[in-house]
Amino acid sequence: MHNRVAIVGIGQTMHSGRRPYVNDGELIYDAVTKALADANLSLKDIESVMLGNMDLFEGHHLNDAMLSLYSGAMGKPGFKMNTGGTVGTMLAIQGWYHIASGLFDTCLVIGWEKHDEGPATPAITTITDPSVDRPFMVGAIGGLATISIDYMNRTGCKLEHAAMARANASLNAARNPNAHLRDKYSMQDVLNARMVLYPLNLLMCCPTSLGACAMVFASESKARKITRKPVWIKDHVTVHVEYGGAQFGVGEKRWTSHMQAGSTIFKRNHITNPRKETQVFEMYDPFAFAIPSWMEDFGICDTGEGWKLVEKGAIALEGEYPISPSGGVMCTNAIGDSGMLRVAEAALQIRGDAGEHQVTREVKQALASGFGGSYWTDLLLLSKTTD
Amino acid sequence: MKPKAQEELIYLDMTLKMPFKWRTGEPMGEFFRELKANGKIYANQCPKCGRNFCPPVNVCTRDHSRCSEKDKWVAVGPRGTVLTFFISEQSFLVPTTGEMLKVPFSVGIMLLDGAPVTLQHNLEETDSEKIKPGMRVEAVFKPKEERKGNIFDIIHFKTIKE
Numbered sequence: 001m002h003n004r005v006a007i008v009g010i011g012q013t014m015h016s017g018r019r020p021y022v023n024d025g026e027l028i029y030d031a032v033t034k035a036l037a038d039a040n041l042s043l044k045d046i047e048s049v050m051l052g053n054m055d056l057f058e059g060h061h062l063n064d065a066m067l068s069l070y071s072g073a074m075g076k077p078g079f080k081m082n083t084g085g086t087v088g089t090m091l092a093i094q095g096w097y098h099i100a101s102g103l104f105d106t107c108l109v110i111g112w113e114k115h116d117e118g119p120a121t122p123a124i125t126t127i128t129d130p131s132v133d134r135p136f137m138v139g140a141i142g143g144l145a146t147i148s149i150d151y152m153n154r155t156g157c158k159l160e161h162a163a164m165a166r167a168n169a170s171l172n173a174a175r176n177p178n179a180h181l182r183d184k185y186s187m188q189d190v191l192n193a194r195m196v197l198y199p200l201n202l203l204m205c206c207p208t209s210l211g212a213c214a215m216v217f218a219s220e221s222k223a224r225k226i227t228r229k230p231v232w233i234k235d236h237v238t239v240h241v242e243y244g245g246a247q248f249g250v251g252e253k254r255w256t257s258h259m260q261a262g263s264t265i266f267k268r269n270h271i272t273n274p275r276k277e278t279q280v281f282e283m284y285d286p287f288a289f290a291i292p293s294w295m296e297d298f299g300i301c302d303t304g305e306g307w308k309l310v311e312k313g314a315i316a317l318e319g320e321y322p323i324s325p326s327g328g329v330m331c332t333n334a335i336g337d338s339g340m341l342r343v344a345e346a347a348l349q350i351r352g353d354a355g356e357h358q359v360t361r362e363v364k365q366a367l368a369s370g371f372g373g374s375y376w377t378d379l380l381l382l383s384k385t386t387d
Numbered sequence: 388m389k390p391k392a393q394e395e396l397i398y399l400d401m402t403l404k405m406p407f408k409w410r411t412g413e414p415m416g417e418f419f420r421e422l423k424a425n426g427k428i429y430a431n432q433c434p435k436c437g438r439n440f441c442p443p444v445n446v447c448t449r450d451h452s453r454c455s456e457k458d459k460w461v462a463v464g465p466r467g468t469v470l471t472f473f474i475s476e477q478s479f480l481v482p483t484t485g486e487m488l489k490v491p492f493s494v495g496i497m498l499l500d501g502a503p504v505t506l507q508h509n510l511e512e513t514d515s516e517k518i519k520p521g522m523r524v525e526a527v528f529k530p531k532e533e534r535k536g537n538i539f540d541i542i543h544f545k546t547i548k549e
Contacts, residue, residue: 020397020398059401119480121479121480122479122480122481125481130409130483131411131419131537131538132415132442132506132507134483135481135483135539136494136507136509138473138475138479142473142475145473146473146494146496147471149471149473149520150470150471150520153519153521195476196475196477197473197475197476197477198473198474198475198476198515199473199515242448248471248496250470251470251505252498252503
Protein backbone atom coordinates (compact mmCIF):
# COMPACT_ATOMS: atom_id res chain seq x y z
CA MET A 1 0.00 0.00 0.00
CA HIS A 2 1.28 3.46 -0.80
CA ASN A 3 0.67 6.93 0.60
CA ARG A 4 -1.73 9.27 -1.16
CA VAL A 5 -0.15 11.98 -3.29
CA ALA A 6 -1.57 15.41 -4.10
CA ILE A 7 -0.58 18.24 -6.41
CA VAL A 8 -0.50 21.33 -4.19
CA GLY A 9 1.32 23.92 -6.28
CA ILE A 10 1.40 24.70 -10.01
CA GLY A 11 3.48 27.25 -11.90
CA GLN A 12 4.21 27.80 -15.57
CA THR A 13 5.97 30.45 -17.64
CA MET A 14 4.48 32.11 -20.67
CA HIS A 15 5.34 30.17 -23.84
CA SER A 16 6.72 31.54 -27.07
CA GLY A 17 8.96 30.75 -30.02
CA ARG A 18 11.82 33.08 -29.08
CA ARG A 19 12.80 35.05 -25.99
CA PRO A 20 16.37 36.23 -26.71
CA TYR A 21 16.83 37.92 -23.34
CA VAL A 22 15.89 34.92 -21.20
CA ASN A 23 18.16 31.94 -20.55
CA ASP A 24 17.15 28.41 -19.57
CA GLY A 25 17.86 28.92 -15.87
CA GLU A 26 15.67 32.00 -15.72
CA LEU A 27 12.78 30.07 -17.30
CA ILE A 28 13.10 27.40 -14.61
CA TYR A 29 13.38 29.99 -11.86
CA ASP A 30 10.19 31.68 -13.10
CA ALA A 31 8.18 28.42 -13.06
CA VAL A 32 9.59 27.32 -9.68
CA THR A 33 8.82 30.68 -8.07
CA LYS A 34 5.25 30.57 -9.37
CA ALA A 35 4.68 26.98 -8.20
CA LEU A 36 6.01 27.77 -4.71
CA ALA A 37 3.85 30.91 -4.54
CA ASP A 38 0.80 28.90 -5.65
CA ALA A 39 1.44 26.45 -2.78
CA ASN A 40 2.35 29.29 -0.43
CA LEU A 41 5.60 27.48 0.39
CA SER A 42 9.24 28.45 0.32
CA LEU A 43 12.20 26.41 -0.90
CA LYS A 44 13.02 25.29 2.64
CA ASP A 45 9.72 23.34 2.68
CA ILE A 46 10.83 21.30 -0.34
CA GLU A 47 12.49 17.95 0.46
CA SER A 48 13.41 16.71 -3.04
CA VAL A 49 13.77 18.23 -6.51
CA MET A 50 13.36 16.56 -9.92
CA LEU A 51 14.32 18.21 -13.22
CA GLY A 52 13.89 17.14 -16.82
CA ASN A 53 14.25 18.11 -20.48
CA MET A 54 15.93 16.68 -23.59
CA ASP A 55 19.66 17.36 -23.31
CA LEU A 56 20.51 17.55 -26.99
CA PHE A 57 17.95 20.25 -27.80
CA GLU A 58 20.09 22.89 -26.13
CA GLY A 59 23.36 21.02 -26.65
CA HIS A 60 23.94 21.06 -22.91
CA HIS A 61 24.56 17.68 -21.31
CA LEU A 62 23.76 17.06 -17.60
CA ASN A 63 22.30 20.53 -17.35
CA ASP A 64 20.84 19.67 -13.93
CA ALA A 65 24.33 20.28 -12.54
CA MET A 66 24.56 23.88 -13.71
CA LEU A 67 20.86 24.59 -13.28
CA SER A 68 20.72 23.64 -9.59
CA LEU A 69 21.23 27.35 -8.98
CA TYR A 70 17.80 28.05 -10.50
CA SER A 71 15.92 24.85 -9.66
CA GLY A 72 16.65 25.05 -5.94
CA ALA A 73 18.09 21.52 -5.87
CA MET A 74 21.26 22.46 -3.97
CA GLY A 75 21.69 20.24 -0.92
CA LYS A 76 18.64 18.14 -1.77
CA PRO A 77 18.07 14.68 -3.26
CA GLY A 78 16.44 14.12 -6.62
CA PHE A 79 17.41 13.22 -10.15
CA LYS A 80 17.24 14.21 -13.78
CA MET A 81 14.76 12.68 -16.26
CA ASN A 82 15.51 12.57 -19.98
CA THR A 83 12.84 10.45 -21.68
CA GLY A 84 11.93 12.72 -24.61
CA GLY A 85 8.24 13.39 -25.16
CA THR A 86 7.28 11.78 -21.88
CA VAL A 87 9.77 13.77 -19.76
CA GLY A 88 7.06 15.95 -18.22
CA THR A 89 4.64 13.17 -17.33
CA MET A 90 7.51 10.98 -16.20
CA LEU A 91 8.64 13.74 -13.84
CA ALA A 92 5.14 13.89 -12.38
CA ILE A 93 5.16 10.12 -11.97
CA GLN A 94 8.60 10.19 -10.32
CA GLY A 95 7.31 12.92 -7.99
CA TRP A 96 4.46 10.56 -7.17
CA TYR A 97 6.92 7.73 -6.35
CA HIS A 98 8.87 10.01 -4.01
CA ILE A 99 5.78 10.88 -1.97
CA ALA A 100 3.93 7.57 -2.31
CA SER A 101 6.93 5.70 -0.89
CA GLY A 102 6.52 7.59 2.37
CA LEU A 103 10.13 8.75 2.21
CA PHE A 104 9.29 12.38 1.39
CA ASP A 105 6.47 14.76 2.27
CA THR A 106 7.18 17.29 -0.48
CA CYS A 107 8.72 17.10 -3.93
CA LEU A 108 9.27 19.82 -6.52
CA VAL A 109 9.22 18.69 -10.17
CA ILE A 110 10.33 20.90 -13.06
CA GLY A 111 10.08 20.30 -16.81
CA TRP A 112 11.42 22.76 -19.37
CA GLU A 113 12.75 23.23 -22.88
CA LYS A 114 14.25 26.08 -24.85
CA HIS A 115 13.77 25.05 -28.45
CA ASP A 116 15.12 28.27 -29.93
CA GLU A 117 18.67 27.31 -28.93
CA GLY A 118 19.20 24.31 -31.18
CA PRO A 119 17.86 22.19 -34.04
CA ALA A 120 15.10 19.97 -32.63
CA THR A 121 14.52 17.64 -35.60
CA PRO A 122 18.11 16.38 -36.07
CA ALA A 123 18.36 16.04 -32.28
CA ILE A 124 15.25 13.84 -32.15
CA THR A 125 16.51 11.83 -35.11
CA THR A 126 19.45 10.66 -33.03
CA ILE A 127 17.13 8.51 -30.89
CA THR A 128 16.92 5.94 -33.71
CA ASP A 129 19.22 3.14 -34.86
CA PRO A 130 21.83 4.79 -37.14
CA SER A 131 22.34 1.72 -39.32
CA VAL A 132 18.81 1.25 -40.67
CA ASP A 133 16.40 3.90 -39.37
CA ARG A 134 18.17 7.21 -38.94
CA PRO A 135 18.64 7.90 -42.66
CA PHE A 136 14.87 7.78 -43.13
CA MET A 137 13.72 9.53 -40.00
CA VAL A 138 12.77 13.18 -39.88
CA GLY A 139 12.50 13.84 -36.18
CA ALA A 140 9.17 13.21 -34.54
CA ILE A 141 6.90 14.23 -37.38
CA GLY A 142 7.88 11.35 -39.67
CA GLY A 143 6.39 8.88 -37.23
CA LEU A 144 3.37 11.09 -36.58
CA ALA A 145 2.68 11.34 -40.32
CA THR A 146 2.76 7.55 -40.65
CA ILE A 147 0.29 7.23 -37.76
CA SER A 148 -1.97 9.73 -39.56
CA ILE A 149 -1.93 7.81 -42.86
CA ASP A 150 -2.61 4.55 -41.04
CA TYR A 151 -5.51 6.12 -39.11
CA MET A 152 -7.13 7.61 -42.21
CA ASN A 153 -6.76 4.30 -44.01
CA ARG A 154 -8.28 2.26 -41.18
CA THR A 155 -11.21 4.46 -40.21
CA GLY A 156 -12.12 6.77 -43.09
CA CYS A 157 -11.00 9.92 -41.26
CA LYS A 158 -10.25 12.77 -43.69
CA LEU A 159 -7.79 15.68 -43.63
CA GLU A 160 -10.79 17.91 -42.84
CA HIS A 161 -11.31 16.18 -39.49
CA ALA A 162 -7.70 16.78 -38.48
CA ALA A 163 -8.15 20.41 -39.52
CA MET A 164 -11.27 20.63 -37.33
CA ALA A 165 -9.31 19.33 -34.34
CA ARG A 166 -6.55 21.89 -35.01
CA ALA A 167 -9.07 24.73 -35.41
CA ASN A 168 -10.66 23.75 -32.09
CA ALA A 169 -7.23 23.76 -30.42
CA SER A 170 -6.64 27.28 -31.74
CA LEU A 171 -9.85 28.54 -30.14
CA ASN A 172 -8.77 27.00 -26.82
CA ALA A 173 -5.24 28.43 -27.01
CA ALA A 174 -6.67 31.87 -27.76
CA ARG A 175 -8.21 31.75 -24.27
CA ASN A 176 -4.97 30.56 -22.61
CA PRO A 177 -2.60 33.46 -21.84
CA ASN A 178 0.35 31.05 -21.41
CA ALA A 179 -0.06 29.32 -24.79
CA HIS A 180 2.47 29.89 -27.60
CA LEU A 181 0.37 29.94 -30.83
CA ARG A 182 -2.78 31.90 -29.98
CA ASP A 183 -4.12 32.87 -33.41
CA LYS A 184 -7.61 31.59 -34.20
CA TYR A 185 -7.96 29.40 -37.28
CA SER A 186 -10.93 28.02 -39.16
CA MET A 187 -10.88 24.53 -40.65
CA GLN A 188 -10.21 26.11 -44.06
CA ASP A 189 -7.29 28.18 -42.70
CA VAL A 190 -5.72 24.97 -41.43
CA LEU A 191 -6.23 23.16 -44.73
CA ASN A 192 -4.59 26.06 -46.60
CA ALA A 193 -1.32 25.89 -44.64
CA ARG A 194 1.95 24.93 -46.37
CA MET A 195 2.54 21.19 -46.65
CA VAL A 196 5.48 19.96 -44.57
CA LEU A 197 5.30 16.20 -44.37
CA TYR A 198 2.30 14.74 -46.14
CA PRO A 199 -0.36 14.42 -44.72
CA LEU A 200 0.74 16.96 -42.07
CA ASN A 201 0.91 20.61 -43.04
CA LEU A 202 2.56 23.33 -40.96
CA LEU A 203 -0.47 23.98 -38.74
CA MET A 204 -1.06 20.27 -38.18
CA CYS A 205 2.40 19.86 -36.57
CA CYS A 206 3.30 21.01 -33.07
CA PRO A 207 5.47 24.14 -32.84
CA THR A 208 8.87 24.39 -31.17
CA SER A 209 8.34 26.54 -28.10
CA LEU A 210 10.24 27.57 -25.04
CA GLY A 211 8.89 27.49 -21.53
CA ALA A 212 8.89 25.73 -18.19
CA CYS A 213 6.39 24.21 -15.81
CA ALA A 214 6.87 23.31 -12.15
CA MET A 215 4.65 21.50 -9.67
CA VAL A 216 4.79 20.77 -5.96
CA PHE A 217 3.66 17.32 -4.80
CA ALA A 218 2.81 16.58 -1.16
CA SER A 219 1.72 13.74 1.10
CA GLU A 220 -1.88 13.70 2.34
CA SER A 221 -1.23 15.15 5.80
CA LYS A 222 0.96 17.91 4.37
CA ALA A 223 -1.38 18.60 1.43
CA ARG A 224 -4.36 19.22 3.69
CA LYS A 225 -2.36 21.86 5.58
CA ILE A 226 -1.02 23.51 2.43
CA THR A 227 -4.18 23.92 0.35
CA ARG A 228 -7.95 23.69 0.40
CA LYS A 229 -7.84 22.42 -3.19
CA PRO A 230 -5.43 19.49 -3.43
CA VAL A 231 -5.65 17.48 -6.64
CA TRP A 232 -5.05 13.77 -6.08
CA ILE A 233 -3.09 11.52 -8.36
CA LYS A 234 -5.40 8.54 -8.26
CA ASP A 235 -3.51 6.27 -10.64
CA HIS A 236 -0.90 6.28 -13.38
CA VAL A 237 0.68 3.88 -15.83
CA THR A 238 3.71 3.83 -18.11
CA VAL A 239 3.96 1.59 -21.19
CA HIS A 240 7.13 0.96 -23.17
CA VAL A 241 7.04 -0.37 -26.74
CA GLU A 242 8.89 -2.72 -29.03
CA TYR A 243 11.24 -0.63 -31.15
CA GLY A 244 10.25 -0.46 -34.82
CA GLY A 245 6.91 -0.31 -36.57
CA ALA A 246 5.09 -1.28 -33.38
CA GLN A 247 5.76 2.26 -32.17
CA PHE A 248 3.41 3.49 -34.87
CA GLY A 249 0.78 0.80 -34.36
CA VAL A 250 1.57 -0.98 -37.59
CA GLY A 251 2.83 -4.55 -37.95
CA GLU A 252 1.29 -8.00 -37.89
CA LYS A 253 -1.27 -7.12 -35.25
CA ARG A 254 -2.35 -3.63 -34.26
CA TRP A 255 -1.25 -2.83 -30.73
CA THR A 256 -0.14 0.52 -29.32
CA SER A 257 1.15 1.65 -25.95
CA HIS A 258 -1.83 4.05 -25.73
CA MET A 259 -4.22 1.08 -26.05
CA GLN A 260 -2.52 -0.78 -23.22
CA ALA A 261 -2.29 2.34 -21.02
CA GLY A 262 -5.98 3.23 -21.43
CA SER A 263 -7.28 -0.27 -20.80
CA THR A 264 -5.03 -0.66 -17.75
CA ILE A 265 -6.14 2.60 -16.11
CA PHE A 266 -9.85 2.10 -16.83
CA LYS A 267 -9.88 -1.51 -15.67
CA ARG A 268 -7.93 -0.80 -12.50
CA ASN A 269 -10.26 2.08 -11.55
CA HIS A 270 -13.50 0.34 -12.61
CA ILE A 271 -14.19 3.02 -15.22
CA THR A 272 -16.64 1.64 -17.77
CA ASN A 273 -17.67 4.90 -19.43
CA PRO A 274 -14.60 7.17 -19.58
CA ARG A 275 -16.45 10.09 -21.21
CA LYS A 276 -18.80 10.21 -18.20
CA GLU A 277 -16.54 9.13 -15.35
CA THR A 278 -13.72 11.45 -16.38
CA GLN A 279 -14.78 14.91 -17.53
CA VAL A 280 -11.75 16.29 -19.37
CA PHE A 281 -8.61 14.93 -21.01
CA GLU A 282 -5.42 16.97 -21.37
CA MET A 283 -3.91 14.82 -24.10
CA TYR A 284 -0.34 14.96 -25.37
CA ASP A 285 -1.53 15.76 -28.91
CA PRO A 286 1.50 16.74 -31.03
CA PHE A 287 -0.24 16.50 -34.43
CA ALA A 288 -3.75 17.15 -35.71
CA PHE A 289 -4.73 13.48 -36.07
CA ALA A 290 -3.73 12.73 -32.47
CA ILE A 291 -7.05 13.70 -30.92
CA PRO A 292 -9.36 11.56 -33.07
CA SER A 293 -7.02 8.58 -33.38
CA TRP A 294 -5.81 8.48 -29.79
CA MET A 295 -9.28 8.93 -28.28
CA GLU A 296 -9.87 5.55 -29.90
CA ASP A 297 -6.57 4.02 -28.80
CA PHE A 298 -7.02 5.12 -25.18
CA GLY A 299 -10.55 3.69 -25.21
CA ILE A 300 -12.35 7.04 -24.79
CA CYS A 301 -14.53 5.98 -27.72
CA ASP A 302 -14.85 3.07 -30.15
CA THR A 303 -12.66 2.54 -33.21
CA GLY A 304 -13.80 4.81 -36.04
CA GLU A 305 -15.74 7.02 -33.65
CA GLY A 306 -12.95 9.54 -32.87
CA TRP A 307 -13.24 11.70 -35.98
CA LYS A 308 -17.04 11.60 -35.72
CA LEU A 309 -16.83 13.06 -32.21
CA VAL A 310 -14.49 15.76 -33.54
CA GLU A 311 -17.00 16.50 -36.33
CA LYS A 312 -19.81 16.82 -33.74
CA GLY A 313 -17.78 19.33 -31.69
CA ALA A 314 -17.62 16.98 -28.69
CA ILE A 315 -14.00 17.94 -27.94
CA ALA A 316 -14.70 21.69 -27.61
CA LEU A 317 -14.40 23.54 -24.32
CA GLU A 318 -18.17 23.42 -23.86
CA GLY A 319 -18.50 20.03 -25.57
CA GLU A 320 -19.49 16.58 -24.36
CA TYR A 321 -15.86 15.58 -23.72
CA PRO A 322 -13.37 18.47 -23.89
CA ILE A 323 -9.87 17.53 -25.01
CA SER A 324 -6.83 19.72 -24.28
CA PRO A 325 -8.77 22.88 -23.29
CA SER A 326 -5.39 24.62 -22.84
CA GLY A 327 -4.81 24.37 -26.59
CA GLY A 328 -2.65 21.29 -26.16
CA VAL A 329 0.71 20.40 -27.68
CA MET A 330 -0.29 21.63 -31.15
CA CYS A 331 -0.30 25.19 -29.79
CA THR A 332 2.46 24.98 -27.16
CA ASN A 333 5.35 22.55 -27.29
CA ALA A 334 8.45 23.05 -25.17
CA ILE A 335 9.08 19.29 -25.07
CA GLY A 336 10.45 18.93 -21.54
CA ASP A 337 7.43 20.72 -20.15
CA SER A 338 4.78 19.57 -22.67
CA GLY A 339 3.96 16.44 -20.69
CA MET A 340 4.00 18.26 -17.37
CA LEU A 341 1.68 20.94 -18.73
CA ARG A 342 -0.86 18.21 -19.47
CA VAL A 343 -0.84 17.18 -15.79
CA ALA A 344 -0.78 20.79 -14.57
CA GLU A 345 -3.61 21.90 -16.86
CA ALA A 346 -5.74 18.86 -15.95
CA ALA A 347 -5.17 19.71 -12.26
CA LEU A 348 -6.18 23.35 -12.87
CA GLN A 349 -9.42 22.10 -14.47
CA ILE A 350 -10.17 20.02 -11.36
CA ARG A 351 -9.41 23.00 -9.11
CA GLY A 352 -11.61 25.22 -11.28
CA ASP A 353 -8.64 27.55 -11.69
CA ALA A 354 -8.12 27.34 -15.47
CA GLY A 355 -9.59 30.82 -15.97
CA GLU A 356 -10.74 31.63 -19.50
CA HIS A 357 -10.18 28.08 -20.69
CA GLN A 358 -12.03 26.39 -17.81
CA VAL A 359 -14.40 23.79 -19.30
CA THR A 360 -18.13 24.24 -18.75
CA ARG A 361 -18.85 20.81 -17.25
CA GLU A 362 -17.93 20.12 -13.64
CA VAL A 363 -14.62 18.27 -13.43
CA LYS A 364 -14.25 15.57 -10.79
CA GLN A 365 -11.76 13.34 -12.57
CA ALA A 366 -9.38 14.20 -15.39
CA LEU A 367 -6.91 12.36 -17.59
CA ALA A 368 -3.46 13.57 -18.64
CA SER A 369 -1.16 11.76 -21.04
CA GLY A 370 2.43 11.90 -22.21
CA PHE A 371 3.76 10.47 -25.46
CA GLY A 372 6.98 9.80 -27.31
CA GLY A 373 10.67 9.47 -26.61
CA SER A 374 11.59 6.29 -24.82
CA TYR A 375 8.84 5.31 -22.40
CA TRP A 376 6.23 5.75 -25.10
CA THR A 377 2.99 6.34 -23.14
CA ASP A 378 2.29 7.78 -19.70
CA LEU A 379 -1.32 8.11 -18.57
CA LEU A 380 -2.39 9.73 -15.29
CA LEU A 381 -5.80 9.80 -13.64
CA LEU A 382 -6.34 12.86 -11.43
CA SER A 383 -9.19 13.29 -8.99
CA LYS A 384 -10.84 16.00 -6.90
CA THR A 385 -11.44 13.58 -4.01
CA THR A 386 -9.62 10.65 -2.46
CA ASP A 387 -12.49 8.16 -2.81
CA MET B 388 28.53 53.27 -12.61
CA LYS B 389 29.83 51.14 -15.43
CA PRO B 390 29.08 52.67 -18.87
CA LYS B 391 26.76 50.42 -20.90
CA ALA B 392 28.46 48.72 -23.84
CA GLN B 393 26.97 49.55 -27.24
CA GLU B 394 26.95 46.05 -28.63
CA GLU B 395 24.58 43.50 -27.16
CA LEU B 396 26.12 40.06 -26.83
CA ILE B 397 23.23 37.90 -25.72
CA TYR B 398 24.06 34.80 -27.75
CA LEU B 399 27.14 32.66 -27.94
CA ASP B 400 27.13 30.55 -31.09
CA MET B 401 28.30 26.99 -30.73
CA THR B 402 28.45 23.99 -33.02
CA LEU B 403 28.83 20.48 -31.66
CA LYS B 404 30.75 18.50 -34.22
CA MET B 405 31.69 15.26 -32.58
CA PRO B 406 32.78 12.08 -34.36
CA PHE B 407 31.11 8.85 -33.23
CA LYS B 408 31.35 5.19 -34.16
CA TRP B 409 28.35 2.88 -34.01
CA ARG B 410 28.88 -0.85 -33.54
CA THR B 411 26.16 -2.48 -35.57
CA GLY B 412 26.50 -5.84 -33.80
CA GLU B 413 27.17 -9.14 -35.56
CA PRO B 414 23.67 -9.81 -36.94
CA MET B 415 23.45 -6.35 -38.55
CA GLY B 416 26.95 -6.84 -39.96
CA GLU B 417 25.83 -10.12 -41.55
CA PHE B 418 22.71 -8.39 -42.94
CA PHE B 419 24.86 -5.72 -44.61
CA ARG B 420 27.38 -8.30 -45.94
CA GLU B 421 24.51 -10.11 -47.70
CA LEU B 422 23.14 -6.87 -49.14
CA LYS B 423 26.55 -6.01 -50.54
CA ALA B 424 27.78 -9.41 -51.72
CA ASN B 425 24.59 -11.03 -53.01
CA GLY B 426 21.94 -8.30 -53.20
CA LYS B 427 19.75 -10.35 -50.83
CA ILE B 428 17.72 -9.23 -47.84
CA TYR B 429 17.97 -11.58 -44.88
CA ALA B 430 16.05 -11.80 -41.63
CA ASN B 431 17.56 -13.51 -38.61
CA GLN B 432 15.51 -15.96 -36.63
CA CYS B 433 15.19 -16.11 -32.86
CA PRO B 434 16.60 -19.53 -31.83
CA LYS B 435 13.91 -19.89 -29.17
CA CYS B 436 10.59 -18.65 -30.61
CA GLY B 437 11.40 -18.74 -34.34
CA ARG B 438 10.32 -15.14 -34.98
CA ASN B 439 12.02 -13.53 -38.01
CA PHE B 440 13.55 -10.09 -37.72
CA CYS B 441 14.34 -7.79 -40.63
CA PRO B 442 16.27 -5.65 -39.88
CA PRO B 443 18.00 -8.27 -37.74
CA VAL B 444 18.30 -8.05 -33.97
CA ASN B 445 20.87 -9.14 -31.40
CA VAL B 446 18.19 -10.02 -28.87
CA CYS B 447 14.65 -11.24 -29.50
CA THR B 448 12.20 -8.48 -28.55
CA ARG B 449 9.64 -11.05 -27.40
CA ASP B 450 11.50 -13.60 -25.29
CA HIS B 451 14.78 -11.75 -24.71
CA SER B 452 16.96 -14.62 -25.93
CA ARG B 453 20.29 -13.92 -27.60
CA CYS B 454 20.46 -14.14 -31.38
CA SER B 455 23.84 -14.57 -33.06
CA GLU B 456 25.00 -14.58 -36.66
CA LYS B 457 25.35 -18.36 -36.39
CA ASP B 458 21.60 -18.81 -35.85
CA LYS B 459 19.19 -19.45 -38.69
CA TRP B 460 18.81 -16.83 -41.42
CA VAL B 461 15.87 -16.60 -43.80
CA ALA B 462 15.82 -14.74 -47.12
CA VAL B 463 12.90 -12.28 -47.11
CA GLY B 464 11.48 -9.89 -49.70
CA PRO B 465 12.59 -8.37 -51.99
CA ARG B 466 8.85 -7.75 -52.40
CA GLY B 467 6.71 -6.39 -49.63
CA THR B 468 3.62 -4.43 -48.67
CA VAL B 469 3.49 -0.78 -47.63
CA LEU B 470 1.62 -0.40 -44.33
CA THR B 471 1.96 3.35 -44.01
CA PHE B 472 4.16 6.18 -45.31
CA PHE B 473 4.93 9.88 -45.35
CA ILE B 474 6.10 12.29 -48.04
CA SER B 475 8.40 15.14 -47.09
CA GLU B 476 8.13 18.42 -48.94
CA GLN B 477 10.49 20.17 -46.55
CA SER B 478 14.18 19.43 -46.24
CA PHE B 479 15.77 18.42 -42.94
CA LEU B 480 19.30 18.04 -41.66
CA VAL B 481 20.49 14.42 -41.49
CA PRO B 482 22.51 13.96 -38.30
CA THR B 483 24.41 10.95 -39.66
CA THR B 484 25.92 12.97 -42.52
CA GLY B 485 25.31 16.66 -41.77
CA GLU B 486 23.65 17.01 -45.20
CA MET B 487 20.19 18.27 -46.06
CA LEU B 488 17.70 15.75 -47.44
CA LYS B 489 16.66 16.21 -51.08
CA VAL B 490 12.93 16.86 -51.43
CA PRO B 491 10.42 15.58 -52.15
CA PHE B 492 11.15 12.17 -50.71
CA SER B 493 8.88 9.52 -49.33
CA VAL B 494 9.40 6.85 -46.71
CA GLY B 495 7.34 3.70 -46.43
CA ILE B 496 6.98 1.44 -43.43
CA MET B 497 6.83 -2.00 -45.01
CA LEU B 498 6.39 -5.65 -44.21
CA LEU B 499 8.66 -7.63 -46.51
CA ASP B 500 7.31 -10.99 -47.62
CA GLY B 501 8.37 -13.51 -44.99
CA ALA B 502 9.19 -10.95 -42.27
CA PRO B 503 6.72 -10.06 -39.51
CA VAL B 504 8.69 -7.00 -38.41
CA THR B 505 8.55 -3.72 -40.32
CA LEU B 506 11.39 -2.14 -42.29
CA GLN B 507 11.43 1.49 -43.40
CA HIS B 508 13.04 2.76 -46.58
CA ASN B 509 12.51 5.29 -49.35
CA LEU B 510 9.75 4.71 -51.87
CA GLU B 511 10.39 5.59 -55.50
CA GLU B 512 6.90 7.12 -55.75
CA THR B 513 6.51 10.56 -54.16
CA ASP B 514 3.00 11.46 -55.37
CA SER B 515 0.49 11.24 -52.51
CA GLU B 516 -2.26 10.26 -54.97
CA LYS B 517 -0.28 7.23 -56.07
CA ILE B 518 0.78 5.77 -52.72
CA LYS B 519 -1.75 3.77 -50.76
CA PRO B 520 -1.39 1.52 -47.73
CA GLY B 521 -1.52 -2.06 -48.94
CA MET B 522 0.48 -1.17 -52.06
CA ARG B 523 2.99 -3.78 -53.27
CA VAL B 524 6.62 -2.76 -53.69
CA GLU B 525 9.96 -4.32 -54.57
CA ALA B 526 13.53 -3.43 -53.55
CA VAL B 527 15.77 -1.92 -56.23
CA PHE B 528 19.45 -2.63 -55.60
CA LYS B 529 22.49 -0.66 -56.66
CA PRO B 530 24.82 -2.45 -59.13
CA LYS B 531 27.19 -4.75 -57.24
CA GLU B 532 30.29 -2.60 -57.78
CA GLU B 533 28.56 0.40 -56.18
CA ARG B 534 27.33 -1.41 -53.08
CA LYS B 535 29.06 -0.49 -49.84
CA GLY B 536 27.44 -2.69 -47.21
CA ASN B 537 24.93 -0.23 -45.83
CA ILE B 538 21.18 0.33 -46.09
CA PHE B 539 21.63 2.46 -49.23
CA ASP B 540 22.72 -0.63 -51.16
CA ILE B 541 18.95 -0.66 -51.68
CA ILE B 542 18.20 2.50 -53.68
CA HIS B 543 14.48 2.48 -52.89
CA PHE B 544 11.36 0.37 -53.23
CA LYS B 545 9.48 0.65 -56.52
CA THR B 546 5.74 0.15 -56.96
CA ILE B 547 4.83 -3.16 -58.62
CA LYS B 548 1.66 -4.68 -60.00
CA GLU B 549 0.99 -8.35 -59.26
